[in-house]
Amino acid sequence: MKKGDFIIIATVALAAILSVVLLFSLSKQGSRVIIKQNNEVVYDESIDKNVNFNTGTNVVVVKDGTVFVSEANCKNQVCVASGKISKKGESIICLPNKVMVEIK
Amino acid sequence: MSSKQSDGRNKINIKRLTLYAMLVAVCLIVGYLESILSISLTAIAPGIKIGLSNAVVLTLICTGDIKGAWAINIARICLSALLFGSPISFFLSLSGGVASTLVACLLSRLKSVSIIGISIAGGVLHNVFQLVAAVFITGAGVVYYLPILLLLGGVCGAFCGVMAQLIFIKSKIFKY
Numbered sequence: 073m074k075k076g077d078f079i080i081i082a083t084v085a086l087a088a089i090l091s092v093v094l095l096f097s098l099s100k101q102g103s104r105v106i107i108k109q110n111n112e113v114v115y116d117e118s119i120d121k122n123v124n125f126n127t128g129t130n131v132v133v134v135k136d137g138t139v140f141v142s143e144a145n146c147k148n149q150v151c152v153a154s155g156k157i158s159k160k161g162e163s164i165i166c167l168p169n170k171v172m173v174e175i176k
Numbered sequence: 177m178s179s180k181q182s183d184g185r186n187k188i189n190i191k192r193l194t195l196y197a198m199l200v201a202v203c204l205i206v207g208y209l210e211s212i213l214s215i216s217l218t219a220i221a222p223g224i225k226i227g228l229s230n231a232v233v234l235t236l237i238c239t240g241d242i243k244g245a246w247a248i249n250i251a252r253i254c255l256s257a258l259l260f261g262s263p264i265s266f267f268l269s270l271s272g273g274v275a276s277t278l279v280a281c282l283l284s285r286l287k288s289v290s291i292i293g294i295s296i297a298g299g300v301l302h303n304v305f306q307l308v309a310a311v312f313i314t315g316a317g318v319v320y321y322l323p324i325l326l327l328l329g330g331v332c333g334a335f336c337g338v339m340a341q342l343i344f345i346k347s348k349i350f351k352y
Binding site: 073074075076077079080081084085087088091092095099148149159161162163165167172174 | 215262264283286288289290292293296297300314315316318319320322323326327329330
């Protein structure tokens with residue numbers, strides 16, 4: 073480890089902290105849930121409406137102001153593992169099925 | 177470092193060509209093993225990988241073989257996209273790979289930065305540029321992964337840097 077290494081580590085740490093502060097100060101609670109499949113909107117409702125929406129490939133659950141994917145028929149299960157989202161601009165994406173869940 | 181040191185009969189140094197082919201194979205195997213491992217890490221951020229194959233590229237950069245590093249990295253990205261990936265994953269890893277190799281080449285010229293620092297910078301920039309590419313593909317929502325990607329890029333980069341340093345010290349195969 074040399075001097076330049078510590079400068080790089082410090083810069084990265086600073087950038088990480090700064091990005092957390094920026095993103096959290098800018099983020100707002102979302103109001104609408106939009107689900108797109110093959111770039112077409114298949115669902116567009118308020119986030120307060122509790123629903124289990126099945127796109128045919130993925131099951132999207134909207135519950136108590138949070139949104140998550142409970143089931144997917146693809147093999148990587150990235151969207152299921154993505155967890156819950158609730159803030160404006162957040163999204164869950166399933167690349168194999170071309171499904172995108174977005175909060176606006 | 178230069179192919180001119182060979183006996184002049186062959187334009188391409190056979191020993192080096194074999195080494196490159198072997199290193200690309202190592203990169204692909206490591207990348208495949210990682211993709212199995214990454215499923216358990218997906219809960220932190222989708223599709224996260226340690227990027228161990230970058231340790232190979234990094235070692236090559238530190239031996240001064242910049243051209244070889246580029247060749248292996250581009251070959252690795254194209255082949256792994258063909259074998260395990262999709263067009264989207266190809267563009268994601270290409271954008272990250274080119275950015276991180278570029279910064280690694282530039283930093284390797286500085287005497288005050290060691291292989292670990294190069295690796296950290298490369299890992300972080302890899303993630304940042306991959307995220308930029310992801311914004312173009314999926315939309316601005318993915319910027320929420322930025323903090324975790326910065327952090328993990330640093331941690332994984334440090335890990336790869338240590339690995340590359342160990343390989344560099346122990347291995348004699350790079351002294352062709």
